Structure formats: structure tokens, C-alpha cells
Amino acid sequence: MTQPLSGKEVVARIQKQVPGAVLLADHGCIWVRPVTVAQVAQYLKEAPGMEMDYLNNLTAADYLDYLEVVYHLSSLKRNHSLTLKVQCWGPEEPEVPSVFHLWQGADLQERECYDMFGVRFVDHPNLKRILFWEGFEGHVLRKEYTG
Amino acid sequence: MEMMPQFPWEEMDRGEVLSIEQLRAGSAEALHDPDAWIDDEVKRGVLITSLDAMLGWSRRYSTWPVTFGLACCAMEMIATAASRFDISRFGMDVFRASPRQADLMLVAGTLCWKMAPALKRIYDQMPEPKWVVAMGQCAISGGPFAEYVSVVPGVNHIVPVDVYVPGCPPRPESLLHGLTLLHKKIQTEGSRLKRGLN
Numbered sequence: 001m002t003q004p005l006s007g008k009e010v011v012a013r014i015q016k017q018v019p020g021a022v023l024l025a026d027h028g029c030i031w032v033r034p035v036t037v038a039q040v041a042q043y044l045k046e047a048p049g050m051e052m053d054y055l056n057n058l059t060a061a062d063y064l065d066y067l068e069v070v071y072h073l074s075s076l077k078r079n080h081s082l083t084l085k086v087q088c089w090g091p092e093e094p095e096v097p098s099v100f101h102l103w104q105g106a107d108l109q110e111r112e113c114y115d116m117f118g119v120r121f122v123d124h125p126n127l128k129r130i131l132f133w134e135g136f137e138g139h140v141l142r143k144e145y146t147g
Numbered sequence: 148m149e150m151m152p153q154f155p156w157e158e159m160d161r162g163e164v165l166s167i168e169q170l171r172a173g174s175a176e177a178l179h180d181p182d183a184w185i186d187d188e189v190k191r192g193v194l195i196t197s198l199d200a201m202l203g204w205s206r207r208y209s210t211w212p213v214t215f216g217l218a219c220c221a222m223e224m225i226a227t228a229a230s231r232f233d234i235s236r237f238g239m240d241v242f243r244a245s246p247r248q249a250d251l252m253l254v255a256g257t258l259c260w261k262m263a264p265a266l267k268r269i270y271d272q273m274p275e276p277k278w279v280v281a282m283g284q285c286a287i288s289g290g291p292f293a294e295y296v297s298v299v300p301g302v303n304h305i306v307p308v309d310v311y312v313p314g315c316p317p318r319p320e321s322l323l324h325g326l327t328l329l330h331k332k333i334q335t336e337g338s339r340l341k342r343g344l345n
């Protein structure tokens with residue numbers, strides 16, 4: 001079984017590396033500031049003892065007041081996992097740094113997330129719609145979408 | 148109640164003898180062969196029928212479908228093509244990978260707007276005469292996903308449909324029934340042009 005890392009335990013290590021990044025932590029999950037995602041992800045991927053070499057899943061959820069982008073990370077080497085979450089309270093199309101340069105599997109998932117929720121992944125090499133066609137109005141998995 | 152007339156056995160036998168004798172007397176000569184005047188050579192090599200029946204017959208038994216499985220219904224289409232239901236009974240076992248060799252488009256599954264141009268294009272590439280079967284609720288009307296923005300509410304918005312096979316998914320029996328109906332349609336259509344050549 002993959003062991004979920006306790007968010008509370010990794011917080012200190014992340015804070016040391018990327019000060020002020022983590023906003024909240026609980027069991028198996030940490031919330032970080034949107035602008036620090038790429039740095040935190042890089043730390044999680046490369047730090048000895050973490051080695052999150054696999055991005056299981058990247059998705060988002062609409063909580064009406066804010067959008068939350070969710071990263072499920074796991075380490076095939078160490079057989080543990082961690083969930084990374086980012087709350088975006090900001091503008092209509094919030095911006096979150098892309099993690100494509102760390103895990104190439106993020107490519108299509110970030111595009112899907114952009115297509116469905118309108119999250120702009122900064123530095124993504126080819127951020128365009130994937131399931132809908134270019135020029136489609138709105139993002140269909142947003143709660144406000146009624147079309 | 149009227150009594151049934153009773154026949155003694157001898158009388159019945161006599162009746163039989165009479166009828167046989169009658170038939171024998173009338174059949175002294177062999178029946179006249181209506182084709183006797185036709186030359187032997189010709190008779191061996193020529194079959195006379197109407198062009199329409201001929202065309203319908205040959206088209207009906209060589210309706211090659213283009214491979215077009217879009218969603219779950221494709222599984223039933225595959226089952227229909229496999230040995231238990233055996234679509235080759237109708238000369239349809241060659242699912243073509245190229246629309247240019249196909250006569251029939253079996254739309255099996257949900258059509259999304261992103262896929263719709265490809266469907267139209269494949270249909271346009273098929274040579275006349277061509278037919279379309281809409282298999283399953285999704286192809287008929289969008290089915291369970293009809294209200295979703297990305298789903299085409301029925302392939303008849305894109306291409307003209309000849310036979311609708313309902314079900315979610317239709318069992319192979321239903322599909323075969325639909326194909327039988329299509330065969331009837333093809334037979335009656337004969338040499339008439341289905342629709343104007345594109």
C-alpha cells in the first residue's frame with residue numbers, strides 16, 4: 001500500500017525551502033499559495049526523502065467562492081503519496097504556474113483543467129482547449145456554467 | 148346434427164382408382180418445356196431477371212460497413228461481427244478501414260461536436276450508393292447525454308439516416324434486425340438513385 005505522507009510533517013521542510021508557501025496542512029494534504037506551486041512541486045520532486053516522481057492526477061474543483069486546483073503526487077521509489085492543493089480566489093481566469101517541466105504527464109491534464117475550469121497554467125508550452133474546440137464560450141465544469 | 152356419410156372401404160378404393168386412371172389418361176404426353184425454343188448454349192449461360200432486382204440483390208449482399216465505433220455501442224457492433232452473431236451471413240463481414248471501399252456507415256455511439264466534422268468527412272468520402280444506420284440512443288438523439296453541450300443530438304443533424312436501431316446499447320439481435328430492414332430497403336430501392344450525386 002502506498003503510504004500517505006502526513007501534511008503536517010512535511011510542512012516544516014517545505015517552509016524551510018520555500019518560505020511562506022504553505023497556508024494550511026492536514027493529514028495527507030497541504031494547501032499552498034498559487035504563485036509558489038512550481039517551487040514547492042520541484043522541491044517535492046527532488047528533495048531526498050520526498051522524491052515525488054509521479055503525478056497521478058491533476059484536476060480542479062469549483063467551490064463557488066474559489067477554484068481549487070488539486071495535484072495528487074506519489075513516489076514510486078518510496079511508495080508514499082501527498083496531495084497538493086491550491087486555492088484560487090482571484091480573477092475570472094486564475095493563473096497557476098505550470099508543472100509541465102517537472103512531470104510531462106501534466107501536459108494534457110493541465111489543458112483539460114484549463115478547458116473545463118479556465119485555470120491558466122503559466123508557462124505551459126501549449127495551453128489550449130482539448131475536449132472542446134477553440135473559440136468555445138465558457139468553461140463547462142464551472143458551477144456558473146448553465147449553457 | 149347431420150350424419151357424416153359413411154363410405155365402405157371398397158367404394159373409397161374405387162374412387163382412388165378412378166382418379167389415377169383419369170390422370171394417367173390425361174398425361175400421355177410429356178409436358179411442354181416453355182424454354183424449349185431457346186438454344187442450349189444460351190440456356191446454360193443466361194439468367195433473366197429485371198435490372199432492379201439484380202442490382203438490389205447484389206448491393207444487399209455486399210454491404211460493406213465502414214468502421215465507425217464511437218462509444219459503448221461499438222462493443223455490440225463488434226459482438227455482431229464476431230462468430231456468435233456472425234454478420235458474414237449477410238456478406239457484411241468486411242469492416243473497411245477506408246470509407247472509399249464502404250457502402251454503409253454504422254454509427255455506433257455518442258457523437259461529439261468535436262468528432263462531427265470527421266463523421267461528415269468520412270460520409271462524404273464514401274461512394275454512392277451509401278447508407279447510414281444510427282445505432283443506439285446516442286446516435287439517434289444524443290441519448291443520455293442529449294442535453295450536454297458537447298454532444299450532437301442525433302447523427303441525423305449531420306448525415307441522413309436510413310435505419311434507426313434503438314437501445315442502450317441495442318443487442319446484436321436488434322442490430323441484425325435493423326440490418327435486415329436496411330436490406331429490404333436496398334432491395335426495393337433497386338437502380339433508383341438514392342439521393343443526388345454529390
Ligand code: SF4
Binds near residue numbers: 220255286290
Ligand atoms: S446508446 Fe447507450 S450504449 Fe450506446 S453509445 Fe450511447 S450510452 Fe453507450
